[in-house]
Amino acid sequence: MSQAPARRPSLRRRLLGFLLIPVTILLVLDILFTYGVALGYANHVHDRDLGNDALTLAKMMGSEQLSGELSPQARFLLQYDPNGDGYFSVVSRQRGLVAGNGQLPQAQRIPAMGAKPELFDTRMENHPLRAVTLTAPWNGHPGDVLVITVAETLSDRHAQARSILYLAILTQSLLIVCVLSLVWFGVNHGLRVLDPLTRRLARRNHELTPIGGPDVPQEILPLTRTIDALFARLRGMLALHDRFIADAAHQLRTPLTGLGLHVERALADPDPANVREALTHIRRLNQRAARTTAQLLALTRAQAPSTETVEHVPLDLARWVPEAVTQRVHDALAAGIDLGYQGPEQALSIHGHAASLHDLLDNLIDNCIRYAGRGSTVTVSLQARTDGGANLMVEDNGPGVPPELVPRLSERFFRAPGTSEEGSGLGLAIVQRIAERHRAEVIYRLAEEHGLCVEVRFPAPRRGHVAATQAEAPATR
Structure with a gap:
């Protein structure tokens, strides 16, 4: 059973993998970071509003004579929460709970009279709450003070953070799409600088001249220089090949011609003495041709590219x-x-x-x-x-x-001139x-x-x- 051919590597898939996977990871990290920032912003705004509500209630309490009930304006201020429940409690240090809609846990540290409201986290009925407490005087009751606590659920805060997150995701996604489109267009347009080099290579037949030129981009200079070095080595090998052929033709022409002449001489005159003399010359010329061939091969080996690191x-x-x-x-x-x-x-x-x-x-x-x-x-x-x-x-x-x-x-x-030795x-x-x-x-x-x-x-x-x-x-x- 024949095996399916191996899937050819794709530069496009490789680049997309190197780009999309990190971009996806960065997008997820950015979403988490954005949500954290948005939640922090929402907490800051709600904490400020919660503190202002407590201060407003303190001013309203200072102008009312409480007998266990709050005015409709104060109750609306305390209980209004568009995404959950609002909780409050007004506790007198001398009389206990004066008004409220739940047993809110008290803060561990009660602020002093006239101090800034104290924000803290608490829970009621297994629901996390954000609360603020402050101390205010109770008009008409000398020596007594009120500890006012106002709390709200966290649903509105998370909803506001999600809204900011959705807007950020939409904006950042559009930005990423635009950036990727610009990168795609820029890469395709930038690679056109290789077109002159491609056309110049396509017009070549058997030339091994350098391909570098002033229009070659700096980023691919190492590649073109490597190719030029390869062409130089190929030119050297081809020149060595041509030189060997020329040298062999030059050196073997004389002994081969002499061999032919002595063979014809032996065939033309079958006298044993002449045949023996012709064979003697043929042996000498054959030795000369063999010696020349061996020398040519030795010279070719000596001129071949060096393999010093191996040999x-x-x-x-x-x-x-x-x-x-x-x-x-x-x-x-x-x-x-x-x-x-x-x-x-x-x-x-x-x-x-x-x-x-x-x-x-x-x-x-x-x-x-x-x-x-x-x-x-x-x-x-x-x-x-x-x-x-x-x-x-x-x-x-x-x-x-x-x-x-x-x-x-x-x-x-x-x-040297005058040398008689072959x-x-x-x-x-x-x-x-x-x-x-x-x-x-x-x-x-x-x-x-x-x-x-x-x-x-x-x-x-x-x-x-x-x-x-x-x-x-x-x-x-």
């Missing part, structure tokens, strides 16, 4: 270089070359890629074997520097090169590229009499990447 590891040159030199002793003996090594016995570490460094040293030794001449001496030496780096030197006492040609030794396909002219170019990958410096020096010394100066290994010291293999000469 570079600590290497002990004092152990690794003698082993690499030993592998070329047989070739040196076949060419009549005295190949030897000189170096320290203690560990000498750098940070690098083993295969690339093997290509570097192999090309330096191969260059000496090919051009130094029979009977020459080639010495590979290793020295430690005081700054923690290492110097790798390959020196021969061959014919050398003219001083004016030394700066061109690292050029691709460059060969070669691709890529060896020292490979050495230069590999050294650059290892942040090393290549220096060419001519000997005092004759010969050439190539020195590669490696930087000190980074802290934390030094290989553990190992026993060094004995040097051979």
